[in-house]
Amino acid sequence: MALLRTREPETLYSAASCSVSLTAVSKQYGVKEAIFPLNLSIDAGERVAFLGPSGGGKTTLLRLLSGQLETSTGTVCLCDRDLSTMPTGRQVSQLVGMIHQQFDLIPNLSALQNTLAGQLGEWSLIKSLVSLVWPMNRDIGLSALTRVGVEGIAYQRAGSLSGGEQQRVAIARLLVQDPQVILADEPVSSLDPARAGEVLQLLVGIAEEAGKTLIASMHSVELAREHFSRLIGLRNGAVIFDLPSHEVTEDMLHDLYNLQGLRSET
Amino acid sequence: MTSTTSRDSAQKPRLLESRRVLTLILLAAFVGSLLNLDWTTGFIHSGGIDAMGEFAKALFTLDLSADTLTSAISASWTTVAYAVAGLTLALLIGIPLGAIGSGVLTRSPWLRVTSGGGTRFSLAFFRSIHELVWAWLFVAAIGLSPMAAVLALAIPYGGILGRIYAELLQDVPDAPLRSLRSTGASEWRVFWYGRLPMALPDMLSYTFYRLECGIRSAAIMSFVGLGGLGHEIRISLDDLAYQQVWTYLLFLIGLVVIVDVWSTMVRRRLSE
């Protein structure tokens, strides 16, 4: 089966990656139209950023891609498989993983336990319970934490870590989960500019290294331009532009963010 | 103004109004019940004032004889043993029933309603009957044995703990749990890796508070004839030996203070 993966103990993640496609996808919350019908296709290994003003639909779109939210119309396909027909959360978690702006970790568990939680979908209940007291597959967790540069805090409570460290641990958990598509909802918005650059560099570096598809919503246009090859502007649930980074002009960005005032009049 | 905010504000006033009406009704019920009480007759009878004076005086002439002290220590020990055994059994009732009653172990709405509802009903039944009444029942059924005291304490306390645990488990912040689910974790694993660790500090501190209550309850329960501080207090009261009563009361206060200090220490360690 396509979903079966083999993972050598010494390599942290598989090099599998896959494409994403949306066909006539729309989303309503009650009567509120959050995403107007749109088509989108993203190739395996591409790095795409969603930009746009608050309420534009970035988070909604990412949650549709992760299967956390059901589409109102249309289909989301990951690796050529219709997301809505996939039966278990476990299968979805092998295809797609997500990190958020903050509050991703369980504050009362150690960084290592949080990292290893990336395997919860694959572990038996017994193994999960034992691991809560005596973490199993420690080496995988520790090498993931080493890869994101925070192996020193493995046994510290996640709640006591700095924002940057917490995001790194969330990335380590994603490494352990090893999905083929990585979604990130404003992954660095809660960090100071220096930290934001570092953490984003790390995330993008990992995606590049393993050839994973990376789709992120970004608050900062500068960081998005610097790290992503394709930018998609979203406003009021519609795609305003969808271009390679270097073709996006200042005028387009200006239009994307500054036409909000006209919305109620049109 | 965007269209969302205007629709929101159109719905809000109605909700606010119905809340205000409910508050008014509750307030009226409260005032009404105060007015219905008979405040004039039989409040304190005249002999009672003298007795209270004597009782207060006895505090300064405590009975600290070796006899009283040994019986106070042994009665304290009995009371603590009842409270701890009762609370331990209450935990065995409260933890599983609380977890099931919170309805967080399953994603199926049907299971959630049936198992959650059934469990919540039995928890409500356990705690709606006071431990003193349970004590009477068990003394009638199995006689004056420690078992009666422990069961009488365990059942209502299990009901209370279960209900509070259920609420604490439900009120855990949702964002970290959603992240756990996206790693493919089932609700059971989400429970063990997310809900329980996050609710644990509050559950623990509430359990300590209940231990404190348990010591008071165990003391009072022994009025029924089961040994313990309450039993000694009752005998001394019958003898009008107020000096002894005070000694026992101070032991009771001491126990509660010790539990309080202990729980503060544990909580401080947990929140570090």
Ligand SMILES: Nc1ncnc2c1ncn2[C@@H]1O[C@H](COP(=O)(O)OP(=O)(O)OP(=O)(O)O)[C@@H](O)[C@H]1O
């Ligand atoms: N659960 C919900 N119920 C109702 N409306 C919602 C819900 N979630 C989002 N919306 C609405 O859908 C629209 C898109 O929201 P979304 O969160 O996707 O925007 P966003 O681009 O992520 O914004 P931000 O930059 O502020 O995070 C908004 O108008 C929002 O009010």
Ligand SMILES: [Mg+2]
């Ligand atoms: Mg958002």
